[in-house]
Amino acid sequence: MNGLTFDIAHLLAGSLVLISFMMLYQDRLFALINVFALHAVVLALSVAWQAYIQDAHHLYITAAIALVFKAIVIPVGLHRIIQRLGIHRDIETAVGIGPTMLAGIGLVTLSMVLMLRVTPEADPLAREDLAFALSIILLGLLVMVTRRNAVSQVVGFMSLENGLVLAATGAKGMPLVVEISVAFSILIAFIVIGVFLFRIRERFDSVDIGALDDYRGERR
Amino acid sequence: MAVIFELAVQGAQMLVVLLLSPLLIGFVRKVKARLVRRQGPSLIQPYRDLVRLMRKEVVLADNASWLFRVTPYLIFAATWVAAALVPTFATGLEFSWTADLIVIVALLGSARFFQALAGMDVGTSFGGLGASREVMIASLAEPAMLLIVFSLALLAGATQLSTVAAFMGSPEVGLRVSLGMSLIALVMVAIAENARIPVDNPATHLELTMVHEAMILEYSGRHLAMIELATFLKLLLYMSLIACVFLPWGLDGASAGPKALAVGAAAYLCKLAVLAILLAVFETAVAKMRVFRVPDFLGAALMLALLGTLLLFVSRSL
Amino acid sequence: MNSTVALLLCGPAALLATAILAAAASRLAAATRLVYGATLAISAVLLATAASHLAGNPGEASATLPLGLPWTGARFRLDGLSAFFLVVVNLGGTITSLYGLGYGQHESQPHRVLPFYPAFLAGMNLVVLANDAFSFLLSWEFMSLASWALVMAHHRDEASRRAGYIYLVMASFGTMALLLAFGLLAGPAGTYAFDAMRTAHPDRFAAGAVLVLMLLGAGSKAGLVPLHAWLPLAHPAAPSHVSALMSGIMTKVAIYGFIRVVFDLLGEPAWWSGVAVLLIGGVTAVLGILHALMEKDLKRLLAYSTIENIGVIFASLGLALAFKANGMASAAALAFTAALFHVLNHSFFKSLLFFGAGAVLSATGERDMEKLGGLIHRLPVTSFVFLIGCVSISALPPFNGFASEWLVFQAILRSPELPQWGLKVIVPAVGGMLALSAALAAACFVKAFGITFLGRARSAAVERAREVDRWSLAAMVVLAAFCLLAGILPGFVIDSLSTVTLPLVGERMPVQMAQPWLSIVPIAESRSSYNGLLVFVFITISASLAAFFIHRFASHALRRGIAWGCGFPDAVPAAQYSAVSFAQPIRRVFGGFAFRSRETVDMPAPGALEPARVKVEMHDVAWEIFYQPITGAIDFATERLNHLQFLTIRRYLTLVFLYLVILLLVLALWP
């Protein structure tokens, strides 16, 4: 393939990683969600670009799902939930921003190192894609474990899943990509509904140990 | 013919020990009395006592069981058999091979076992006291005795008394440290086993000090006679044991003929007399020790015996 | 498939069938009689078969069933050793079933005993017959399981639940040790058949490891110190006839396992292995009997004395190992025979004693000796046979206990011929330990019999006691007879053991039945000899002579009166010596090092009215050194780890995340 397409794909994937870093940096919920919306948009772009260069038309569907569902529906829904639960003022990082950023950098380097061990014969685009996808996934996980709030953990999970989609689309001619992205959208819908309906109160871990003990007779 | 002769010798020995043992006791008492400037009872006083006791009726405690009445005969029988199997004036008797030294020790053990039981039968506190102290003493004396047996057996390569005696009589023994230790240990054990001073006082009836006497407190009449006789036999047994192992001179096979036997008998009597005098002197010289000093006393015997056994290897290896 | 083995295998099968039927019909009234009758018959058949094999000595016979481990199959083999132990097991089984016919009637919940009793017997039989590692361990653990169920028969009281728990945990610890040992013997290829193991000789380290593992595995079942902790808890907790089986028979099965592996499969032993076994045996003997002396619960006392006898057996096995390692086959045969003979004897008198304890229990409902006393008047027959048991176990001539211990001592006297200095010095020391334990055993059983049966009744329960039923008495009388017979005719037993010793140590003891007057002569008559028969005859004759003469020529008048007691007024029965006070002198002598015991007397101030009190505190040293640290460590670990049950989801995610990162790092650093 010629350099330009490669560079554009590279650029988009790279910017996804960058946005993941931005997410790590946010400590207000609204901001976080907005950044995630951006993440989704960029993902949609890169998927569309992949669809174009591989001319695999079914990928456009994936791109559309990403754009509509993740960039618009979910963020809006989350905004409403936050207002419902009245938690939009929370500062909710479990770990300080600084260490988080450092950890993030470490993770990115780790994924780079791992992927560079892959034999160069493999399609360079795929390699780059994988490296970026892996770092996005790890960063998403990092968001999940450094945030206390259910909503932000959902966001983290979704960014993780964006990484997956990126990898899947990067893999030439991989079947079932659309199905998988649909399945994941449903999964996320479940989570969001779960947050909303089951009134999992402010956090996943809201049900404190004491409560668990009372319910399960598991006090030591 | 020879068999009959040997049987006769065996029988003779049984009678000898039976008849001699009271005399030995009388002798010891006499000497002790002399040593403290007393006239003392006559030599045959023990015989008189026995006869008198046998004539008396038995007063039996209400809840004494059959065991209480059988025991005296068992004790007497066991001790008598044991005493009859120790070479006195001759070795290699007809039945000497029925039991070696270990068996003899064990026979005395059975006697003690039943005596202790009899002590507990009536259910007075003294009986239990005597029994528990007796078994405590025995629990130390018996291992010591067995270790002595070991060292003798390791030396003579046998536990058969006749063989041991023959070996000790033979020149190749020589003078050995371990033998000396075994001798001392054996004497200590003998003192404990026969309830002599300083371990126990056969003449006392002071509640807190008595051991042997406490067990037989409830006995009377012929039963008591049996037990007393057994005690006499036991003393004789130990003396003849010491005699035949450590002073085996004049001992000869039972088939050696009358002359040799006569020599042996004479030698035997002398040995007994010597040992009895030594015992009397010792008993008058020392004082009785507290009951809970006895373990130390016997522990010393045990250690001596073990040391003797171990030294044996060293002296062997040289 | 050999017919004898087939018959011997039908036995356990029948027993298992009985167990299943019992489980179905255990609530019937007649169930007890039926089950024990069936086990009695089956065990008798097995006993006859095994005995005839042992006597006939037609060598080995084996069979393989398509069960168990697929590619090995369930292999069974009958040789001298297994035949002998089959005799021990089934003799015990027969007599215990006889006893159970009567004793079982007292059982409150028969459905918790009847199904497991035949299963227990079957398990023991199968262990002795098994010829491959899998069947062996299967039967072994099945035996433990069945006996565990029997221990749990009285599950309502806390003590037996605890006993059962500790028992089964220790049992599976032992099984794991055996499993590892067999793993070593089988090798990576996994040849689990004993025949294959016999031919493959492991290297020195493996052999050493196997010996240690066997000491752990078989030792924990047999009750070697310090693995004995479960035994005095579990054996008494079971119904008395089961206690007899566990103490008298099951421990012997453990010894069989040890012999089978160490003498048969392991090949030539190293001399130090003898040292290890000797020392452990000696220490076990002394500590076991000291514990027994301190007990006041009759059945626990008996259980502890089992530990002592196990110690004696292991000591002489160690001696046999040492001799075998130095190629002194005849001496090894002597020691080995002594061990097996003691195995047989102990199975006799320990069963007898447990039966007696059971009779006392069913007559008075008491196990605590402090509440017994004077039973000799109430239970004449029981007390008589119990006395015989006590005399036998105290190693007093002319009974069987003495015969075997005498052989052990004879074997010890062969030790100077050993080349190694270590052995030369250690063996006599161990001999001293054994002598000590024998003397203490005599003391212990003077106490057991004296406190329980003699003196005056210490509780009202004794006054109401009645002699037990015919079945129980029959069983006990038979055993007492065995004790006497084995004691006065040891030569017979020794000769029938020759088929066992010959293949295992390569030599046998000289033929004894040929000796004049049926006396036994281990090496040569000039060295040592013993004739139980004559000793017995002499004692009887002279005792009856004495009695005759006295009653003939002297007085036989007799008057009953109150006890003399140095003229003290007749005190209450409580004033008698109790079990604890009887043991006090010995506790003073040995308690210091064995129990770290301390006596404290607090005297009231002069003129104060309260009584003076003597406090004795004793420690079970083995428990404190070995078991408490382990339980403590487990407690600590669970406490710490338990926090992981209560983390928040975020923390769990963190765990996953960290694990992922760590693995990725590992991969990144992978060469």
Added chain:
Amino acid sequence: MSGFSFDAVAAILFIPAGAAAILAAMPNYKMTALVNVIASLLTLLAALSLFVTDRPAPGQYLLVDDLNIVFIVLNTFVGFTTSVFSASYIAHELETGRLTAPNLRFYHAMYQIMMFGMNLAFVSNNIGLMWVAVELATLTTVLMVGIYRTHEALEAAWKYFILGSVGIALALFGTILVYMAAQPVVGEGTNAMVWSVLIEKAAHFDPALLSVAFIFLLLGYGTKVGLAPLHAWLPDAHAEGPTPISAVLSGLLLNVALYAVLRFKLLLAASPQAIGPGPLMVTMGLTSLIFAAFMLYRRRDIKRLFAYSSIEHMGIIVFAFGMGGPLANFAGLLHMVMHSLTKSAIFFAVGHIAQVKGTQKISEIRGLTESHPGLGWALVIGVVAIAGLPPLGIFMSEFLVVSSTFARHPWLAIPLVFGLLIAFGALLLRLTGVAFGEPRGGMAPVEASYVPMYSHLALVFAAGIYLPAPLVAWFQHVAGILG
């Protein structure tokens, strides 16, 4: 391929799917329970028919070989017995009003969908399809765990859901990586996801990619296997869901995930330069074993107790497969089968016990062998079996694992034995409390269905003393495949 055998495979999939549709529509719960049982039975029969008929050639999506047939038969069998058990269990729940009729309709439909998912996961010849199937099964179980709508149930379901989703994501990434590794060799398209193809070509794949992939797959599917430290969802899900689901979770779903892990282990073993899967699996297995063993001691909830014991046994199984070699693999397979049967039997018993005693608190249950002998002794036998005592099946597998390990790597056998003993102590301690002593708690007679639990236990017992030769040969062959 012969027409009938194709039917067999299809039947395994379509019977549950169809049944689910029907059940979703049926109002009457008695009928639904019955239909549920019948459907499960039919599925079982279809699975058994796989033995007699010749197998279909591996297609793009479906595959039947010696490896997965073990799992399929086990799966359908336990599914059937569980459905029988759940019929009686659910009836009781309805009486006590913990569940309502609509709940039940949902429940049964979900049950069949779950069976469908698991069967699909087994027969799928396509790593993507397998992934989808596993997730389907997981999601359905999540819904069933939460079915009681109590606070704890929702909490448990939520925990399961979140951790499960992360697992899903990781597994998917692994799958993608495998595809990426295969794609240059096999070429684009579905072929690069087909097992039968992958296995052949695995030697030429990029080892580095494969290694990364395996790590993600091990963690992703390992979360479902419940290996420590990824186990967190498992105890709560078992404790709070309906007991039939606990039984299915322990007995089946864990096996599904394990099956996936095994498949990928094969793939990795075929590529020599990649990291050896053995050490990883051995480490995870030992960790899970020892960790779970210690966790057993402080449990107060009886279902959670046995959930942890499931973790422990999964640890043993993974350890065995990690060790590899004919003996260990054989033992691993045997152990897996035995554990499924035993553990589900235990949960059957525990379900009835919890119902009759009205509590799951261990401290409030005493003397079962006296108050309810049927249940009590079933529990005793079950625990004795799960603790690895003879003459029951798990003893044989543990015997093989331990002895073969000790002969090869003694230092690995020590922690193994240690963990086994620790776990044994805990299980026996709890058993002694629950089954013996003064009876406590509800005394009401229970109308339990003893057939499922005792049939399981009977099978386990039979396997403990006798394994039929064909079964052995077949297991040995599979063990050979697993290398």
